Amino acid sequence: MEQLKQRIQEEGKIRGTNEILKVDSFLNHQIDVAFLAQIGQAFRDRFDGCQVDRILTIEASGIGIACLAAQAFGNVPVVFAKKNRTKNIAGDVFISQVESFTQSKRPYNIFVSKEFLKPGEKVLLIDDFLANGSALSALIDIVRQAGAQVVGAGIVIEKAFQPGGQRIREQGVRVESLARIQEMSEETGVQFCE
Ligand code: 5GP
Numbered sequence: 500m501e502q503l504k505q506r507i508q509e510e511g512k513i514r515g516t517n518e519i520l521k522v523d524s525f526l527n528h529q530i531d532v533a534f535l536a537q538i539g540q541a542f543r544d545r546f547d548g549c550q551v552d553r554i555l556t557i558e559a560s561g562i563g564i565a566c567l568a569a570q571a572f573g574n575v576p577v578v579f580a581k582k583n584r585t586k587n588i589a590g591d592v593f594i595s596q597v598e599s600f601t602q603s604k605r606p607y608n609i610f611v612s613k614e615f616l617k618p619g620e621k622v623l624l625i626d627d628f629l630a631n632g633s634a635l636s637a638l639i640d641i642v643r644q645a646g647a648q649v650v651g652a653g654i655v656i657e658k659a660f661q662p663g664g665q666r667i668r669e670q671g672v673r674v675e676s677l678a679r680i681q682e683m684s685e686e687t688g689v690q691f692c693e
Contacts, residue, residue, distance in 0.1 A: 500541050500677040504691055506534070507656065507678060516684040517660050519601065526627055526655065530563050538677060539567035542625070542653035545675040549650050551575055552620040555642065557597075557609060557634055558582055560627040564655060568625050578616060580609040580638060590614070593644045595637035600630045611641050618646030629654040629676060632663025639672060651675060658683075659692050 512521040525531040551572050556565035557580045565577045584592065591613040598606050616622070624638045635652055642649050651673035657664050659679045667674050679692040 500538070502534075502537065503541075503655070503678045507680075507689055511689060513683050513685050513689065517658070517682055520628075520656065520658070520680070520683060520689070522656070526564070527560050532563075532567070535563055535567040536570070538564060538655060539569070539571040541677055542568045542623075542675065543571035545653065546623065546651060549623075550621045551623045551650055553578060553616070553647075554623050554625055555580065555611070555616070555638055556625045557638060561625055564627060565625040568623075568653060572623070576615070578611060580611050580641065582607060582609055584608070584610050593641045595640040595644070597637045598631065598633040600628075600633065609637055609641070611645075613645070616642065616645040616647055620645075620647040621650050622647050623650045624652040625654075626652070627655050629657040629663045629667075629674070630661045632661075632666045635663065635667055635674075639667070639670070653677075656680065 510524045525534055553575055554565045554569050554577045562579050569575050569577045592610045594608050594610055596606050596608055622642045639649055649672055654676040657676035657679045660682050664674055681690045681692045683689040
């Protein structure tokens with residue numbers, strides 16, 4: 500998605516070499532809703548012809564993206580995995596573990612109420628970044644625990660220099676990333692794949 504690549508070039512802030520990219524001006528802190536609608540439509544185009552009953556994402560940054568994608572898919576319900584087991588999901592939950600990439604690097608659990616994921620449903624996964632693939636693997640695990648089916652994963656920015664994309668594709672899961680970064684550094688900026 501050319502406009503996304505351009506915004507990453509112009510507004511992205513790179514930390515270290517092949518470490519963290521910050522896109523706080525439109526995705527991770529301030530949200531450009533009109534732009535997210537275009538992102539949602541781009542996912543719709545990539546998964547054209549696929550049945551999608553539900554979108555599953557992970558809090559926090561995935562939620563806005565998933566909501567705009569849901570509109571492009573005809574207002575399917577969005578469910579987000581919670582990082583804390585709050586009282587309101589104290590009942591039956593699916594649980595999976597994520598190795599945190601950006602925070603403390605300590606593993607944490609994510610939770611989805613069994614009420615909102617049913618056997619046989621076709622579920623599209625959405626997230627902002629794909630790095631080592633731990634967050635996405637945990638979402639895939641939860642969909643499988645529910646007896647539902649993963650349609651694929653829509654990722655806004657894939658850091659292709661990290662192994663997540665390859666690992667998940669090797670499991671047979673379709674991953675569609677709107678921008679794939681080959682390498683990045685503070686000195687040379689961002690280079691995209693292709
Ligand atoms: P993974 O589990 O694939 O290693 O990491 C994906 C998760 O970590 C995403 O949900 C995203 O929130 C966060 N993440 C990974 N790399 C980056 C990055 O470079 N920038 C930002 N803003 N988040 C990242």
